[in-house]
Amino acid sequence: MSIKCVRFLYEDMTIAKPYQTFRSFTLTGKTISPTRTDLIVETPLEIVINGQSHILIMCTPEMIRELVVGFLFTEGLINRAGKIEDLTIFRHRRDDGEVIVEANLKIHDTSPSSYQSSRKRVSYSSCGICGTENYYKLKQGLGRVKSRRRFSMDLLIEVSRHLKRFQPLYTRTGGSHAAFLFDAEGNAVEHCEDMGRHNAVDKVVGSVLLKQISTQDKVLISSGRASLEMILKTARAGFPLFVAMSRPTSRAVEAAKYYNITLVDLAKDSNRIHSHVRRIKGF
Numbered sequence: 001m002s003i004k005c006v007r008f009l010y011e012d013m014t015i016a017k018p019y020q021t022f023r024s025f026t027l028t029g030k031t032i033s034p035t036r037t038d039l040i041v042e043t044p045l046e047i048v049i050n051g052q053s054h055i056l057i058m059c060t061p062e063m064i065r066e067l068v069v070g071f072l073f074t075e076g077l078i079n080r081a082g083k084i085e086d087l088t089i090f091r092h093r094r095d096d097g098e099v100i101v102e103a104n105l106k107i108h109d110t111s112p113s114s115y116q117s118s119r120k121r122v123s124y125s126s127c128g129i130c131g132t133e134n135y136y137k138l139k140q141g142l143g144r145v146k147s148r149r150r151f152s153m154d155l156l157i158e159v160s161r162h163l164k165r166f167q168p169l170y171t172r173t174g175g176s177h178a179a180f181l182f183d184a185e186g187n188a189v190e191h192c193e194d195m196g197r198h199n200a201v202d203k204v205v206g207s208v209l210l211k212q213i214s215t216q217d218k219v220l221i222s223s224g225r226a227s228l229e230m231i232l233k234t235a236r237a238g239f240p241l242f243v244a245m246s247r248p249t250s251r252a253v254e255a256a257k258y259y260n261i262t263l264v265d266l267a268k269d270s271n272r273i274h275s276h277v278r279r280i281k282g283f
Contacts, residue, residue, distance in 0.1 A: 017041065018062045018193070019173050040175040040195050044100040047071070049107055060169070060176065060194040061101060063203045064089050067194070068103045070206030074233040076141050081209040083107055142232065144260040147216040147240035151262075152281050153271065155186045156219065156243055160266050163221065163245075166191035170223075179204045180221040181213075189218060197224035198233070205237045215239050226252040226263060235259040241279060248274060 024037045043061040047054045047068060059067060065087065072078045086106040093099050159182055169176040170193065179200035181189040190213075192203035201222060208215060215238040222230060226248035232255060234242045241262045248256075248265055256263035256275040263274040277283045 018060045018169055018176075038172045040169065040173040042195055044098070046100055046102045048102060048104045049077075050105070056100075057199065059196065059199045062194075063192055063207070064101060064103065066192070066203045066206030066210065067199055068105070068206065069209055070202030070204065071199075072105075072107075073209055074202055074205055074236050076236065078107060079141075081206075142235050142259065144258075145235060145238055145240050146260070147238070148279075149184055149217045149240055150279050150281050151184055151219060151241055153264075153273075155184075156264060157266065157271060159186050160221065160243070160245065163223065167193060167223070169193040176200075178223040181208070182219050182221065184217050184219070189213065197222055198229060201230060201233050205233065208237065219243060221245070225249065226256075226265065228252055228255055231255040231259065231261060231263070234261055 018041055019038045020041050021036050021038050024035055026033050026035050041060055042058055045057045045059050045061075045064065045067070047057065055071075057067075057071065068087065068089070069078075069081055069084065072084070073081075078084065084105055085108050088104045089101065090104075091099060091101050159180075163178070163180060164171065166180055166188065167176065167178050170178060176193045176195060177197035177200045178191060178193045179197070180191045181204050183189055190204050190207050192200050192207070194200040194203060201220070204220065207213075218239055219241040220234055220237075220239040221243040223245050225246040226242060226244040228249065228251040230244075231242065231252050235255070239261070241264065242256065243264045243266060246265065246267050248263060253263060253274045255261075260276060262276040262279040264280075265272050265274065273280055273283075
């Protein structure tokens with residue numbers, strides 16, 4: 001089921017531009033030269049649910065709809081996109097002069113306390129659970145991933161070598177994270193970029209929900225490390241395999257083992273499988 005109504009009420013189209021050009025200087029030897037540098041945009045996104053402000057997220061202003069839907073889902077506030085009856089996304093200037101993006105949602109929920117109890121918090125790009133009153137709530141409603149699909153390690157390594165072609169924002173700014181979704185044959189399904197790795201994953205999840213794509217035979221790849229919350233998001237979405245391009249945290253490995261997720265890191269010069277190796281062909 002899709003969202004009944006999605007409206008984008010932007011003042012202008014600059015809200016969709018994920019980078020901004022600044023004047024800077026470079027030092028080469030003993031020579032200082034002026035140059036122009038493209039930097040990733042950091043924008044506050046306020047999510048308002050049924051008239052009540054829920055959270056302020058710092059994000060990159062593209063694929064806002066997917067980010068909002070994915071965030072609500074991975075936080076356990078909705079279990080499908082169809083729970084959202086109306087979604088309006090617009091930009092406005094506050095009394096203090098700050099320009100923010102607001103996502104105003106109407107959610108059909110017979111127990112609104114599920115989201116009201118956790119208001120209001122701020123999530124910065126560096127930490128997905130910053131400001132959470134009780135991070136144990138993130139685990140509510142989670143179950144073990146049941147997929148039995150197996151994946152080729154050679155395929156995962158080959159796919160990882162070509163990720164930069166799906167990272168135009170990183171190529172331009174050098175400052176974005178990315179999340180990628182592939183099927184078991186190595187076909188690209190979705191790719192998203194954002195200043196925060198948690199946001200990038202939420203954008204992928206939101207896209208999957210809106211397009212009604214099955215998750216049981218897909219591999220989720222992150223350009224950053226695997227943390228506890230990244231694994232919890234993976235579990236809620238139902239992805240059986242999570243690949244990180246750097247070392248995971250201890251809690252990420254523990255969570256992957258518990259929720260039946262195969263966790264692989266492809267950090268430089270090593271390919272390590274930290275949990276449920278049976279999903280990798282050859283083992």
